[in-house]
Amino acid sequence: MGTSVEVDDLSVSFGRTSVLHGISLSVAAGEFVALLGPSGCGKTTLLRAIAGFVPPSAGRIRAGGQDITRAPPEKRGAAMVFQSYALWPHMTVAKTIGYGLKLRGWNSGRIDAKVEEMLRLLRLEGLGARLPAQLSGGQRQRVALGRALAVDPAILLLDEPMSNLDARVREGVRHELRALQQSLGITAIHVTHDREEAMIMADRIVILQEGRIAQAGTPEDLWARPASAYVADFLGATNRLPVRIQGSQAEASPGEAPLDLAADRSPPPGPATVHFRPEEARILAAGEPLDGLVFRGTVALSAYPGGRWRASIRVGRDDVLVDVPDRLPEGAAVRLGIPSPAAHVFAAP
Numbered sequence: 001m002g003t004s005v006e007v008d009d010l011s012v013s014f015g016r017t018s019v020l021h022g023i024s025l026s027v028a029a030g031e032f033v034a035l036l037g038p039s040g041c042g043k044t045t046l047l048r049a050i051a052g053f054v055p056p057s058a059g060r061i062r063a064g065g066q067d068i069t070r071a072p073p074e075k076r077g078a079a080m081v082f083q084s085y086a087l088w089p090h091m092t093v094a095k096t097i098g099y100g101l102k103l104r105g106w107n108s109g110r111i112d113a114k115v116e117e118m119l120r121l122l123r124l125e126g127l128g129a130r131l132p133a134q135l136s137g138g139q140r141q142r143v144a145l146g147r148a149l150a151v152d153p154a155i156l157l158l159d160e161p162m163s164n165l166d167a168r169v170r171e172g173v174r175h176e177l178r179a180l181q182q183s184l185g186i187t188a189i190h191v192t193h194d195r196e197e198a199m200i201m202a203d204r205i206v207i208l209q210e211g212r213i214a215q216a217g218t219p220e221d222l223w224a225r226p227a228s229a230y231v232a233d234f235l236g237a238t239n240r241l242p243v244r245i246q247g248s249q250a251e252a253s254p255g256e257a258p259l260d261l262a263a264d265r266s267p268p269p270g271p272a273t274v275h276f277r278p279e280e281a282r283i284l285a286a287g288e289p290l291d292g293l294v295f296r297g298t299v300a301l302s303a304y305p306g307g308r309w310r311a312s313i314r315v316g317r318d319d320v321l322v323d324v325p326d327r328l329p330e331g332a333a334v335r336l337g338i339p340s341p342a343a344h345v346f347a348a349p
């Protein structure tokens with residue numbers, strides 16, 4: 001079974017460089033939390049601090065209510081799976097999976113039984129005598145996972161363990177790993193820079209920005225209500241267009257009705273930016289009303305990535321992408337509509 005993890009006002013520095021700045025985060029027992037963010041934001045450092053490989057300069061870490069801030073890695077009840085898998089080239093699958101048990105002084109009968117159980121659990125039956133070079137990428141990844149899980153850790157720490165797998169294998173492994181984590185009831189903290197992977201696997205996502213938490217919440221929450229332009233952009237709302245805020249209304253193109261913003265969603269009066277996803281915008285018929293923001297533009301380009309067409313629309317000096325059911329003729333004048341729930345408005349940077 002998993003245990004809770006609490007990170008309280010944690011800071012980490014390397015020499016004079018401060019990398020994490022007062023991170024606070026609670027992970028419930030059995031919860032799957034993804035740490036998401038671009039390269040260099042501090043995800044791995046946070047994971048390694050929880051694992052005990054990086055000493056914090058301030059703050060506390062607790063596991064199951066116990067203070068483990070200064071505990072050595074092997075006393076934390078946590079096991080880590082690395083991006084590189086870190087498998088030993090000359091050690092068989094069975095020996096690799098049993099390694100941690102041998103260190104713990106288990107006898108060979110008990111080790112063999114546990115290794116068999118792990119091979120079954122990870123669908124590696126019959127591969128116990130193979131070396132890493134004789135395995136596929138997905139199998140190697142499962143061996144690394146088996147080595148971590150064999151010691152029955154309460155906390156599983158995953159450092160981009162799927163980034164070396166090709167896209168199709170990765171999709172299957174995501175679901176397998178999630179199902180395994182749920183059936184074992186283990187607490188998991190997973191580092192990734194892949195948004196879809198975080199959305200699919202996690203109960204909760206923590207988005208990091210330069211060593212601080214930009215936002216934390218369920219995938220649905222973050223998707224529907226990104227708290228900042230940074231989060232919106234990271235969660236696929238990469239289109240941006242300028243709007244003006246008057247009172248608590250956002251104004252798009254002249255002649256189009258303004259959008260009433262909820263008080264808690266409204267930036268201060270003046271220039272602002274609306275962020276939105278290509279798949280959530282629409283092309284409106286002439287005169288068609290919309291509860292949202294409407295921009296006038298022209299079709300710059302149409303492309304067919306499969307399924308729907310993707311049109312590039314020029315609005316003033318900006319180009320944005322919109323998914324549409326049919327090809328739009330280049331040069332056509334269009335009204336681009338962003339429905340209210342899809343319009344994420346933030347003060348201009």
Ligand SMILES: Nc1ncnc2c1ncn2[C@@H]1O[C@H](COP(=O)(O)OP(=O)(O)OP(=O)(O)O)[C@@H](O)[C@H]1O
Binds near residue numbers: 017019039043044
């Ligand atoms: N041992 C170290 N010594 C000095 N600086 C370090 C060390 N480890 C990490 N850093 C720095 O800390 C910052 C955060 O690194 P970290 O590996 O945590 O980021 P990340 O979000 O996991 O990125 P990536 O996705 O590229 O792995 C980076 O600027 C990095 O250069």
